[in-house]
Amino acid sequence: MSGPLEGIRVIEIGTLIAAPFAARMLAEFGAEVIKIEAPVDGDPIRKWRKLHEGTSLWWYLQSRNKKSISINLKSPQGIAIIKRLASKADVLIENLKPGALEKLGLGWDVLHALNPKLTMVRISGYGQTGPYKDRPGFGAIGEAMGGIRYTTGEPDGAPARVGVSLGDSLASLHAVMGALMSVLRVKTGQGLGQVVDVSLVESVFNLMESLVPEYDLLGHVRERSGGALPGIAPSNTYPTRDGAYVVIAGNSNPIFKRLMLAIGRADLAEDPNFAHNDGRVRQVALLDAAIAGWTSAQPIESVLATLEQAGVPAGRIYSVADIVADPHYQARDMILSAELPGGVKVKMPGIVPKLSETPGQVNWQGPALGAHTSEVLAELGLGDSEIQRLRDEGVIQ
Template identity: 80%
Template structure:
């Protein structure tokens, strides 16, 4: 393993999305990630979405660079193995229900006593405290209660959702951010490890911009606005003559003038009422109508070419086929070729962010269940006979 997190050991006790995505991000940058899976089927993500020869393609992406240790956490021997791993780990990431880790005998008091330098990252629906602490929470519920669902969709329609598990992904990124902050504190000698408490709902709420002060000071409740960006104009989705759609962001003062010149509406660009965003936002419908009248008369390629020449931010709305074929994505190594078990070739997303000196890497795709059980236990000093006995007694797989 190479990367800026080389030498960092991460234990993952999680399923599906939030904790596994956080651990994946750390593994891509060099951390050793040991994923603890239940006996039998392992992480349910192995069977989610589209499958290839019985295994989820998402699994191969979500679990790349991870070691799979299949372990019975209902056994005393299994809990003892986790404790032994925690003694040499830097981070433990989990997304169990609050209190579940404690019921296993792996609460913070136990882990901290075993390894004061350990950082415990806990991802849950509502956090480790508060009146909703014990409620079950998925990313979709976090999106609903974090405010983003209410503001997503077209006016007058029911709230919509983004087509990916956004709440989980936002929680994962906050989890990694918190883990790295805690690691920095430990590595620079400023203190011991600590608990990083990440809520799905709060992670969504954290990206909701000025939602709260607008409500508190002005009584304004932000509503659904379709493709527009409320209070920032012009910024919307516009039709083209060939049935495509283009997103145009002409919302800074100089860009707005260039946009109006490009669409043949210098009268609007030079109007003092539209010199600044507050004036434009007050008449966003008028501006959107002017831009739509221009874009809808031209094919999208001509729209994009004109706006690029005018230095106006604009982009075609891509589907996955557009992304995979795009030369910029390819040049940035955002589309990687991978090999699955059995030799099948498949394209996978690249790594973000791009680091100049210590870039991330993909060393292997998501492993088979328990693929690294023997090697992980061997590193704990167990002999082949010890491991065989654990397998025979149903502790590991």
């Protein structure tokens, strides 16, 4: 492994989305990530969504660059192995229910005593404290209680969800930030390891902009607005003649003028009532109707070409087919070619962000269950006979 996180060892005790996605990002930039999986079935994501020859394609992506070791955490010997791993690790990431690791004898007090420099990243529905901490929490619940579901959807419809696991992924991003801040503190000698407490609900809530002060000071409750951006105008989704949709953001003062001139509405461009955002918001329906009237009269490519020439931010709404075929995605190495077991080639997403000197890389796809168990245990100093004994006793797979 190489990259800016080379030399950082991460232990992942997590399943499905939040903790594994966070660990994946660290692995893509050079961290050695050792993923702990239960024997027999492993991480449930191995069977989630679309499968190829019995294994989830999501698994191959979510666990790339990770080492899989299969350990029975119901065994005292298995717990002893986790302690030995944690004693040599920089970060442990988990997304079990609060208190679960403590019941296993792997709580913060225990691990911090073993390794004072260890950072423990704990992802849960509601956080490690508070009256809701023991409630089960999934990303969908985080989206609901974090405020984003209430504001998503058509004004006259039910709250909608985004088509991906947004709450989990937002928690993953916060987990990575917290882990890196804590590791930096340790590596620069400013202090010891600490707990990074990440809540799914709070990770979503952190994105909700001025929602709270608008409510507290003005009594305003932000409602669902379809494809529009409330309080910022014009910014919406508009239909085109060929059945496609285009998102147009003409919401800064100079961009608004350029947009109006591009659609042949010089009268609106020069109207002093629309010189600033607050004036445009007051008559957003008029502006949206003018823009939609223009976009719906021509095909999407013509709309995009005109707006690009005018310097107006605009983009068609992409399906996955559009993404894979797009030359910009390809030029940015955002569509990579991967090889699955048996030599099957498949396209996978590239790595974000792009670092100029130490870019992330993909070294292998999600491994078979327990593929690295012997290797990792041997690095801990266990001999072949001891590893075989643990295997025979069902401690490892």
